Amino acid sequence: MSALLTAATLGLVPFVALLACIVAHVLVSRALPELPRHHGLVLGALTGLAALAALALPPIGLAAAPGDRVGLGVAWTLTYLSLVYWYVFGFFNLGESSRRIRLLVELRAAGDRGLTRAKILAAYNARMIVDARLGRLLAGGQVVERDGRYFTGKPLMLWGAKALVLLKLVFLGAPSEFARVRSGKR
Amino acid sequence: MRFVAPGLLAFALLIVAHVVIWRARRPAGEYAALAVLGAGVLAVALATFRVIPVPLGSASGWLPQSPLEHITAIGLYAALFLSYVTTYSAVQADSPTMTILLLIERAGAVGCTRAELRARLDDRVLVLPRLDDLVSGKLVRLDQGRYVVTARGTLMIAPHIRFRRWLRMEKGG
Known part of the structure; x- marks a missing residue:
């Protein structure tokens, strides 16, 4: 029973590190509202990683045989x-x-009367969606504007978009949710 | 090896089962079905890990034996499952950001204008399908032409609203 309790406690290490990451992210966002959002997330993630190391290093020597310590460290890091x-x-x-979340926020604010489709x-x-997304893509350099026309910029996110299209083909058998609807499948 | 391999193996099994089942017949309540599949694959994997050391003999060294090895494998699998569901949600519904990027790329050397993007991505493409998702997921009900949040929808949205307040951030979307 004691071994099980110890194991269960140690199993929580990556989850406690995640909690440290979230707390750090909230504190950074409140203290530095002008900081770009992805910087706040990176700071939070690094804080969590430091917490993972601090929490994992003392017990890892006791919990695992010398040959297994790296494996346990890798498992906790991957989990985190x-x-x-x-x-x-x-x-x-x-x-x-x-x-979906934004629509729920609007509808919840309307209370029990709800909203018509037009409202x-x-x-x-x-x-609004196109303008907001285009603004973020321009700010991040993934899209560049020349003479009122838009062109692709940094390619990383574009590669991500292409990878998602591949995954859609694997899972849904179509490159987009609308391609499925058009072909009559669901 | 015993700390990492079992969780990764169970996760690989989940991906294979997911692709095979979804390609054969995509369930109506996708996320509930995925949660059931995730729990089922974990149960099958843990049961298999208990049975196969006997026929494998000395080749079973990578299988979990102690409570810590089992709990680490379950924790790793659970974390990978969460990140997998997150990725799948981007597969299931088209992301406007990704669609904009692909449209701009497709336009090639001539590029495209904001008006062209707005014409391709209108309310019928970006908003109404998501509203239909909310109704079919019973997060919103349609009551005499008005969309009203259900108790389930309120339960789902409350943590997000509270968390945005903690972060001191405005409405997203």
């Missing part, structure tokens, strides 16, 4: 990095750029 990925893209970024589209519409 996966949790940070989830936090950034699966939680923080939902509030930042998810259309929803007055508060949040495709024009």
